[in-house]
Amino acid sequence: xxxxxxxxxxxxxxxxxxxxxxxxxxxxxxxxxxxxxxxxxxxxxxxxxxxxxxxxxxxxxxxxxxxxxxxxxxxxxxxxxxxxxxxxxxxxxxxxxxxxxxxxxxxxxxxxxxxxxxxxxxxxxxxxxxxxxxxxxxxxxxxxxxxxxxxxxxxxxxxxxxxxxxxxxxxxxxxxxxxxxxxxxxxxxxxxxxxxxxxxxxxxxxxxxxxxxxxxxxxxxxxxxxxxxxxxxxxxxxxxxxxxxxxxxxxxxxxxxxxxx
Amino acid sequence: xxxxxxxxxxxxxxxxxxxxxxxxxxxxxxxxxxxxxxxxxxxxxxxxxxxxxxxxxxxxxxxxxxxxxxxxxxxxxxxxxxxxxxxxxxxxxxxxxxxxxxxxxxxxxxxxxxxxxxxxxxxxxxxxxxxxxxxxxxxxxxxxxxxxxxxxxxxxxxxxxxxxxxxxxxxxxxxxxxxxxxxxxxxxxxxxxxxxxxxxxxxxxxxxxxxxxxxxxxxxxxxxxxxxxxxxxxxxxxxxxxxxxxxxxxxxxxxxxxxxx
Numbered sequence: 001x002x003x004x005x006x007x008x009x010x011x012x013x014x015x016x017x018x019x020x021x022x023x024x025x026x027x028x029x030x031x032x033x034x035x036x037x038x039x040x041x042x043x044x045x046x047x048x049x050x051x052x053x054x055x056x057x058x059x060x061x062x063x064x065x066x067x068x069x070x071x072x073x074x075x076x077x078x079x080x081x082x083x084x085x086x087x088x089x090x091x092x093x094x095x096x097x098x099x100x101x102x103x104x105x106x107x108x109x110x111x112x113x114x115x116x117x118x119x120x121x122x123x124x125x126x127x128x129x130x131x132x133x134x135x136x137x138x139x140x141x142x143x144x145x146x147x148x149x150x151x152x153x154x155x156x157x158x159x160x161x162x163x164x165x166x167x168x169x170x171x172x173x174x175x176x177x178x179x180x181x182x183x184x185x186x187x188x189x190x191x192x193x194x195x196x197x198x199x200x201x202x203x204x205x206x207x208x209x210x211x212x213x214x215x216x217x218x219x220x221x222x223x224x225x226x227x228x229x230x231x232x233x234x235x236x237x238x239x240x241x242x243x244x245x246x247x248x249x250x251x252x253x254x255x256x257x258x259x260x261x
Numbered sequence: 262x263x264x265x266x267x268x269x270x271x272x273x274x275x276x277x278x279x280x281x282x283x284x285x286x287x288x289x290x291x292x293x294x295x296x297x298x299x300x301x302x303x304x305x306x307x308x309x310x311x312x313x314x315x316x317x318x319x320x321x322x323x324x325x326x327x328x329x330x331x332x333x334x335x336x337x338x339x340x341x342x343x344x345x346x347x348x349x350x351x352x353x354x355x356x357x358x359x360x361x362x363x364x365x366x367x368x369x370x371x372x373x374x375x376x377x378x379x380x381x382x383x384x385x386x387x388x389x390x391x392x393x394x395x396x397x398x399x400x401x402x403x404x405x406x407x408x409x410x411x412x413x414x415x416x417x418x419x420x421x422x423x424x425x426x427x428x429x430x431x432x433x434x435x436x437x438x439x440x441x442x443x444x445x446x447x448x449x450x451x452x453x454x455x456x457x458x459x460x461x462x463x464x465x466x467x468x469x470x471x472x473x474x475x476x477x478x479x480x481x482x483x484x485x486x487x488x489x490x491x492x493x494x495x496x497x498x499x500x501x502x503x504x505x506x507x508x509x510x511x512x513x514x515x516x517x518x519x520x521x522x
Contacts, residue, residue, distance in 0.1 A: 050315075050338075053314075053315055054311075054314055054315065073343055076342050076343050076346050076347075077311075077338035077339065077342040077343045078338065078342070079342075080341075080342045080345075080346045081337050081338040081339070081340075081341045081342020081343065081345075081346075082334055082337050082338045082342065084341075084342075085337055085341045085342075085363050085365055085366075085413060085415075085421055086337075086421065088363070088365045088366055088415075089365040089415040089419050089420065089421050090419045092365055092368055092415060092417060092419070093417065093418050093419035097367060097368060098365075098366070098367075099362075099366045099367045100363070100365070100366050101360075102346050102349070102361070104346055104349045104350040104353055104359075104361070105346075105349055105359070105360045105361050106358060106359075106360045106404075106406055107353055107358060136404075139404050140404075143367075143397075143400050143401075143404075145367055152346060154346075154349075154350040154353060156353060156354065157354050158350050158351045158353070158354035159350065160346055160347065160350050
């Protein structure tokens, strides 16, 4: 079997999207990243601020946003409009031929409205095993375009849906893993997975499944880091080559951050 | 020379975009339009309403919007976000494989910030003879995708710009006229160019340059219709096969409206 072409899927959070200088730095280093690549972004506090300015109350349950119709309009405007188009324009200025997409565009990501159990999350979209239109995304990559996904998807029946950006990134990575050697890169506000949460320099360079089990048993990896790493190992199990957790400013540094494999 | 493939470029105004039922009807008939096609849309009063809700004063000079930075944010959110993604999702629901684009996406439309003469229009983008990335748009059409353009473009240096949707539609038509037999279709609130403005059924079926001169001399075509028709004849002169002015509800009816050739 011949070597598969490399593909980097990079996820950035709202904290980068909403800071002009951080976003300028990030788009510059993303533009210079070699090979095929996809960007996935949230929109973060801009959406909450806009909702606030419009008198729409932010509804949260268990740390997750409840997407009522008014909130859906706001996140569609902010994520798929303002944030997405600004990022694309900045990438273009850095000679990166970016194309901004929601999941509705080219039917790239089709989700289902989250079923109502105890909580009605409203217009929240959940992934299914066939959500990612692999062939379509591949055809865009083969035009030497760099897709930039906002966290808005659709259900194929005319309804836009708000979808978690981390989930989109990992679903894209898994969906494209049979066509490319995928590196999934989560940029966040820390330099990686830390062995001492109080020490920013205590980055654990590599974690495999055995080491993960040990780190959990020792209590070094705990709380919010557990679902992140569980998702990372799930992606690895489904064919993604490696998952990297690093600071956005370290995107260009191949040796920075924590590599999960 | 072999016959060129047909391409329809359809422009709809904000009055359709903002009315749920009109938009449902329109997206259904656009989806059923045969052959390759491109949609260009405005966003109209939704942008003004949002600006109003946010306390941003709409600035107009000579009937044209002054795009200050706050207004640019609003139109980017409404045109490229809310309106564009809703239209794309509705088209997808009608089995039309639409892809929503601003001019920044894939560098499809690169404009220049309007030079300040007596009036500073702010972040308004003007077309140049090389604005349309013909090859890129053609490559998307050849993936059997149907581009849906919002009226947001970019200058290639990271700046988004607000651009007139009519102008985008005619620039696309002219830019693609060497590759396709282009019909440029302007949908508006009348059934076509009327010989009697008080009679909705007095549609002039066909207008060529000779007839246009006569109709102007007779005062039958006057006021706001003159720039529209001047632009139409300009497009014809630059290779567009025909320009059709019709009601959005008549899109499916090949014989409806006024054909300029």
